[in-house]
Amino acid sequence: MITGIGVIAPGGIGVKEFWSLLSEGRTATRGITFFDPSQFRSRVAAEIDFDPLASGLGPQEVRRMDRAAQLAVVAAREAVADSGLEIDRLSPYRVGVTIGSAVGATMGLDQEYRVVSDGGRLDLVDHGYAVPHLYNYLVPSSFAAEVAWAVDAQGPCTVVSTGCTSGLDAVGHAVELIREGSADVMIAGASDAPISPITMACFDAIKATTPLNDAPGEASRPFDGTRNGFVLGEGSAVFILEEREAAKRRGAHIYAEVSGYASRCNAFHMTGLRPDGVEMAEAIGVALAEAGTAAAEIDYVNAHGSGTKQNDRHETAAFKKSLGEHAYRVPVSSIKSMVGHSLGAIGSIEIAASVLAMENNVVPPTANLHTPDPECDLDYVPLTAREWPTDTVLTVGSGFGGFQSAMVLTGEKRGTR
Template identity: 40%
Template sequence: MRKRVVITGMGVITPLGHSVAELFANSAAGRTAVGPIRHFDARTFPTTFASEVKGFDLAKYLPDANRFDNCGVNTKFALAAGKQALADAGLLDVKGDRSRMGVYLGSGEGKEDFEALTTSTAQATAPGERVCNIREAVGLLYRRLSGPQEAEQEMYGPSGYLADTFVLEGPFASCQTACAASSQAIGEAAEMIRTGEADVMLAGGSHSMIMPLGITGFNRLTALSQRNDSPQTASRPFDLTRDGFVIGEGAGLVVLEDLEHAKKRGANILAELTGYGSTADAFRMTDPHPEGRGAIRCMRDALADAGLNPTDIGYINAHGTSTQANDSAETAAIKAVFGDYAYKLPVSSSKSMLGHLIAAAGVAELVISVMALQKGVIPPTINLETPDPVCDLDYVPRTAREVRFDHVLSNSFGFGGQNIALVASAFRG
């Protein structure tokens, strides 16, 4: 029989809170973290708002925080969330052999020296011209860029810092599957425990794209909401008037552990990770298959992996981005998997309040799902005011709902057609 995998610790740094308790309380209360962009001057951009982490200071979490001064915020968020998760699991200061403890992170690119790039390009462009002298621009960049800081763009960097800081000497990996990355990291880390490669895995994700190139890229894809006159109502999953997602940032880490290992050390078990499904649409780079074919398969695979029937699921934390294509395709996929029961099943989108944390989205939503499982409270989908005939399920609009259930499904779908579904279950021994 395969090993059972349980969750024994969780930690987050998000726009809605710097702890698991704060994140869930704000989610259940239907609060939003969306507001004008403060990280840079975005007044000339088509989208001028985002969901930013505010008041964060790594020194509150690590005594030697200054050694990470060259790191991007994705690394700093991950370190703070990782420390919370390991402390929650009672594994932060455990001495001895840590070769059976690993790390698997879904992460995005680190910080970019936007000022050096743009000033070098501008300086290498003659007055009145629209094309720069590439050779001159590269020469200027070579003199301006810092090697150590450029190395922080590497996507595996945060994983390495986690392993080094917390002495995690077991399996080490990172993945970059866009908006599904942190959920995939959790699923793959669970597989490592199931097959005996590790006893404990610190898994999740960290990301920030709230910078000029990130906002520009998503604007050019027409993926971001441009509701600049009302940012707090801009993220409106499943609403007929939705016009794109709201970009966010943050990190989340969970401690996954072999059940017998957790029992032996008397760990507090928060939930059991019972199901994992992973598929690809193989359809289009930026749009999901309109019938949700990949999403259908990954949800069915996750249910089969958990040994559950569709009617065993009591709540779905949807990917729910607030784009026209995603929300309609996800709704169609849920109907295909759950049949008539889909109309009785509460579904909500944390992104309506939290924004879209990109590579860190899935883990933040799994944390919320586990808390909902424990508390018997389903956070709402806020800003859902105008029903969409195509999106006609129970999306728990505007206010939270008290419901007791034993199994929750959390969806994460990414650009490129990656689809991940995780099932978390109440631990019953």
Template identity: 60%
Template sequence: MNGGLRRSVVTGIGVIAPGGGSREEFWQRITGGKPAIRRITAFDPEPFRSQIAAECDFDPSAYGLTPREVRRLDRFVLMALACAEEAFADSGLTSADPERMGVSLGTAVGSTIRLEEEYVVASNGGRDWVVDPTHVTPFLYQALVPSSAATELAVRFHAQGPAAVISTGCTSGIDAIAHAHTLIQDGEADVVIAGASDAPISPITVACFDAIRATSPRNTDPEQASRPFDADRQGFVLGEGAAVLIVEELQHALARGARVYCEITGFGARANAFHMTGLRADGFELGEAIMEAMDRARLAPEDLGYISAHGSGTKQNDRHETAAYKHALGEAARRVPISSIKSVIGHSLGAIGSIEMAACALAIQRGVVPPTANLTTPDPECDLDYTPVTAREVTVDHALSTGSGFGGFQSAMVFSRLEAA
């Protein structure tokens, strides 16, 4: 169905998310609809407007990562490595031509935690204008450049093909998988380690979102704070996490008898060229990205079985996204189940797109649509089927996921059951 191009499929999935340190724990958490959101424990959040987040209980040593790696690498790289190990084991891939294996990793904010920690040390807690570099880690340069994450994955798995870090804000996770898909189609690789990771829960990040009042101040009731499409929502909840998919050329996968979760059948992207943090109310650019993805997948709107919404829980985004679905899908937008897993695991910035694509792959495999938790009083302007509170058993042959990021980035991707494609 891809016009004679090489086809790419997903053969392995690894996930670390709030409330779940593995693929199966993640799936149980999002289908159970129980939010993993709490008062921030990584630092004292008392000075901030929003004091809550969806944190991962991530112990690197539990994933076989060494003390040397923990000292050398930022948290977002460590989570990416742990996810990649799970994804490789899940894929059953025991060997591949190193020159035919690539890396495509997304991140929005890279080594934010390490950079902030080291600045605090070097500046004597912010008191010294001229910093003393003798007090910082010798691995500080690796924290400065986000590309170090792709390097670490390539070294770990002996991938000598194309390697890149994709950083397009909150669409990074979708866009990184799209880049992997393109590498497969163009014959540049047969296997790509693809996904995204972000660990942004730090004072500087919380302060940034406080400044624009984008995050929820519902500090006394954390589990109820992430409320996409609900009339009582007050902003998004910051999260962290990672997901890595093994994206493989179809014939390469079939030749080794691999289990295939789904096929990547369509992708579309647009920039709104409108505002750094603002969105047009009509959802035009996101709608156009959706239509491009659907066209490349050769699907009619009626073919969709599930939409994983961006669903950040801000009024601006949720209404913009609802308009985009109506623009792109017409009346079919009212019949397809839609949900936002950010209601459970928060918004992990660049990582969330790959985590949501993992959810789409599992929804296709298992015939279950995860719910939108906390959706008890729907916003009248968000009048589509946003799957409130309870998961739903649905046959999903084709799943669409959408992403919308600061800077005007708009992305959409379609996963399809291989037999349906």
């Protein structure tokens, strides 16, 4: 059961600000300010106005941690506080951490390479100029370790890195650890802070990001007929997961249950997708079966919705294949239209959006969806949030390497509708 949520996302710090942005249909995409992007094809991103000191981190923590690790720790602290869980009263060996990340400490590594190479001038870099904790930037496992240290969790501690499904897969793995008895409480989520020159160059090379630089607030257009690539983002979302009866005994507020989860790989292409969506449909079908949920019981689908032409076609086909006629009746939306695509973190951020949709009975919109695409002909909740009785949500992810993940989230039943 999810009993605590922490979110650091573009447009606001904390769960309240995050939900305000989504429910109002505002976009947090803008021209890149972290560095001079003039040399790049795509010059827009969804940045967070994040001050680590103001968010409660100490100077030594800021010096030691890459930005993505900082986001994860701050989100984890919010999740613990939100849950009301007194972790120091639990056995530390029964509290675990699972953090997802696609690209690890990209910003830290990029910045430090510029320093030790004197801006790229030196072929043989001078390590004497590197920060003392450079090794922590190299190994993504440092993210999970930092979160564990922050809360004194001494149980299973893992980083899951499966590209853009990392945020879903990390939470799925945490649930499995609780079910098998390896932990009583899991602190699980994901974090990525990839808005750096090296990341922009990588996506520029394959033309995956949008070149709509003159209208940054409208650049992320999932399922729109004029879409032409995603907007890179950053962020973190972390959850407190507990076994149901334990959560009830302590009177915890239960946001939702992770009732079904599955992941598949298409074994097809590093970045390409089959248009029929069969792999994602397979993951959805397995997740529904594990949850004991019929397709017609899904109240809302939180789509991957990256805004690339092939992804949105692939995903639409997958929904039709897995949900049948119900695919045409259930509302579907992509929050990437508002907060961009934060790679490995976005799956967890989308879980947070899904849970908050159930809490508020409101489906967040797909912003910037003005021009219907005949190939994407489902109900994508354009422009404006929709009040909608929501108790069961399907959220999905798709990642480079062929990863396809699906999760079913179920709220506390509110009776018949």
